[in-house]
Amino acid sequence: MLSGRDIILISSIEWDFNWQGHQELASRLARAGNRVLYIENMGVRSPGLHDARRVAQRFSHWAGSLLDGGVRQVAPNLYVCSPLILPPFGSRLRHQINRRVLLPLLRRVVQNLRFDPAVIMTFLPTDTAASLVRMLRTPQGVVVYYCIADFAELTQHSQDILKSERSIIEMSDVIFAQSPRLAEHCSQGGRKVEVFPFGVNLDVFAKQDDHPDGSSAKGPIAAAKNSSASDLMSALPRPIIGYVGGIHRFFDVEMLVAMARARPHWSWVLVGPMQTSPRELKRIPNVYLAGPKAHEDLPDYIRGFDVGIVPYLSNSYTATVVPTKINEYLAMGKPVVSTNLPEVSTFNGQHGVIITSPNRPTEFVASIERAILSSVEATIVTRRRTVAALNDWEERSERMSCLIEQELCEKKGGAPDRRARPKPRGRGASAAGGR
Numbered sequence: 001m002l003s004g005r006d007i008i009l010i011s012s013i014e015w016d017f018n019w020q021g022h023q024e025l026a027s028r029l030a031r032a033g034n035r036v037l038y039i040e041n042m043g044v045r046s047p048g049l050h051d052a053r054r055v056a057q058r059f060s061h062w063a064g065s066l067l068d069g070g071v072r073q074v075a076p077n078l079y080v081c082s083p084l085i086l087p088p089f090g091s092r093l094r095h096q097i098n099r100r101v102l103l104p105l106l107r108r109v110v111q112n113l114r115f116d117p118a119v120i121m122t123f124l125p126t127d128t129a130a131s132l133v134r135m136l137r138t139p140q141g142v143v144v145y146y147c148i149a150d151f152a153e154l155t156q157h158s159q160d161i162l163k164s165e166r167s168i169i170e171m172s173d174v175i176f177a178q179s180p181r182l183a184e185h186c187s188q189g190g191r192k193v194e195v196f197p198f199g200v201n202l203d204v205f206a207k208q209d210d211h212p213d214g215s216s217a218k219g220p221i222a223a224a225k226n227s228s229a230s231d232l233m234s235a236l237p238r239p240i241i242g243y244v245g246g247i248h249r250f251f252d253v254e255m256l257v258a259m260a261r262a263r264p265h266w267s268w269v270l271v272g273p274m275q276t277s278p279r280e281l282k283r284i285p286n287v288y289l290a291g292p293k294a295h296e297d298l299p300d301y302i303r304g305f306d307v308g309i310v311p312y313l314s315n316s317y318t319a320t321v322v323p324t325k326i327n328e329y330l331a332m333g334k335p336v337v338s339t340n341l342p343e344v345s346t347f348n349g350q351h352g353v354i355i356t357s358p359n360r361p362t363e364f365v366a367s368i369e370r371a372i373l374s375s376v377e378a379t380i381v382t383r384r385r386t387v388a389a390l391n392d393w394e395e396r397s398e399r400m401s402c403l404i405e406q407e408l409c410e411k412k413g414g415a416p417d418r419r420a421r422p423k424p425r426g427r428g429a430s431a432a433g434g435r
Contacts (some may be wrong), residue, residue: 002401003033005117010122010129014040015080019295021198026396030292042085042128070109081109085302088126097209099131125165142407149184152315173407179343181320199393200327233304235265239372242305244298245325248275250318251313258361271301302332307371310338320429331388333381335371351387
C-alpha cells in the first residue's frame with residue numbers, strides 16, 4: 001500500500017455524508033501512513049433552497065476550523081477542509097473570484113500543513129476542481145481522476161462540465177472509473193482507464209454477523225450503543241424490506257409508496273438522509289424513516305432486513321450507477337432486489353445473486369416475494385457472501401495504490417510522459433459499487 005506520501009483528495013461529497021468510496025480511500029490511505037487532506041465537495045451546480053442545511057453546515061465547519069488553519073483533523077494523518085467556494089460554471093467574475101481569491105486560500109491550507117503533494121486525486125470534474133489541480137500539482141506528483149458518475153446529467157451546464165472534465169483527463173496520469181461505461185467515456189483519445197467500482201468493507205459488514213444462538217457477535221459496549229437499531233428492528237412486523245442510503249431524486253419514491261400501500265402488513269425501513277421531500281413517505285404508517293446513521297452502524301439495521309432493495313429510477317444518470325449498498329447487503333447474506341439498471345444487470349449477469357425488476361410496483365413486489373422465499377437458504381446465503389468478498393476494499397485499494405505507486409516511480413526515474421501517447425483502455429474489476 002502507498003505509504004509515507006502527502007495526498008490531496010478532492011471529493012464530490014462532504015466528509016460527514018453517506019460513507020462511500022471517497023471516505024473509504026481517504027481513511028485507508030491515512031492508516032497506511034500517508035498524510036491525507038480531504039477537500040469537501042466544491043459543488044457541481046448552484047445550491048437551491050433544499051441545500052440550505054448543507055450550506056449552513058459548510059459555514060459552520062469552515063468557521064470552526066479557522067483557528068486550526070482551515071482544517072479539522074478527523075483521524076490520525078487525516079485532515080478535512082470545508083472550503084468556501086463559489087459554484088462552478090458561472091460568470092467570468094465568479095470564476096475569477098474563485099481562481100484569484102478563494103482557491104488560493106486552499107493553497108494556504110496545504111502550505112500550513114506543510115504538504116508536498118505526491119498525489120492529487122479528484123472525484124470532481126468541474127472547472128473549479130481543474131483550477132485547483134493546476135494550482136497544487138507538482139512536476140513529480142501524480143494526478144488521479146476517479147470518474148464515479150456522469151456529472152453532466154446533474155447540471156444545466158452539461159457542455160461546460162464535459163469541457164472541464166476533458167481538461168482534467170488530459171492532466172491526469174492515472175484514471176479510474178466506476179463502470180465500463182464511464183471508462184469508455186473517459187478513454188476517448190486513447191487514454192487507459194482502469195475500472196474500479198466502489199467496494200465493501202468486509203471488516204464492517206462481514207464480521208459483525210449474529211452468532212448461531214442469535215446473540216450479537218459484537219461486544220456488550222457496541223451492542224448497547226446500537227440498541228436503538230435492534231430495538232426498532234425487533235419491534236417491527238415481518239417481513240422487513242430495507243434500504244440504506246440517501247433518499248434522493250433518483251430514488252423512486254412513487255414506486256415505494258405504491259408498494260408500501262399494496263403490502264400494508266410489511267415493514268419498509270429506510271436508513272439514510274432525506275435529500276428530497278419526505279411528505280408522501282411520512283403519510284404511510286408501515287414506512288419507517290430511520291434517518292442517517294454512521295457507516296459502522298449500518299450492519300445493525302441490515303441484519304434485521306429480510307430483503308435489501310435498490311428502488312432507483314431508470315434514467316440517463318442511473319445508467320452508469322453501481323450502488324455500494326448491493327455489496328453491503330450481500331456481505332451480510334441478505335437477498336437483494338433492484339431495479340434493472342444497466343450496471344446492476346451486468347453485475348447480476350456475472351454473478352446471478354440478485355433479482356432485478358422494472359420500475360413497476362407490482363413486478364417489484366413480486367420480486368421481493370421471490371427473494372423472501374430464498375432469504376435463509378444456507379447455500380444461497382453463502383453464495384451472496386462469496387460474491388461480496390470479491391469486492392473487498394482491502395484488495396481493491398491495494399491494486400489502485402499499486403498503479404499510483406508505479407506512476408510515481410516512473411516520474412521519479414524520468415520515464416517518458418505516458419500521457420503523450422495513446423493507450424488502449426484497460427479492463428479492470430467488474431463489480432457493484434457506489435452509493
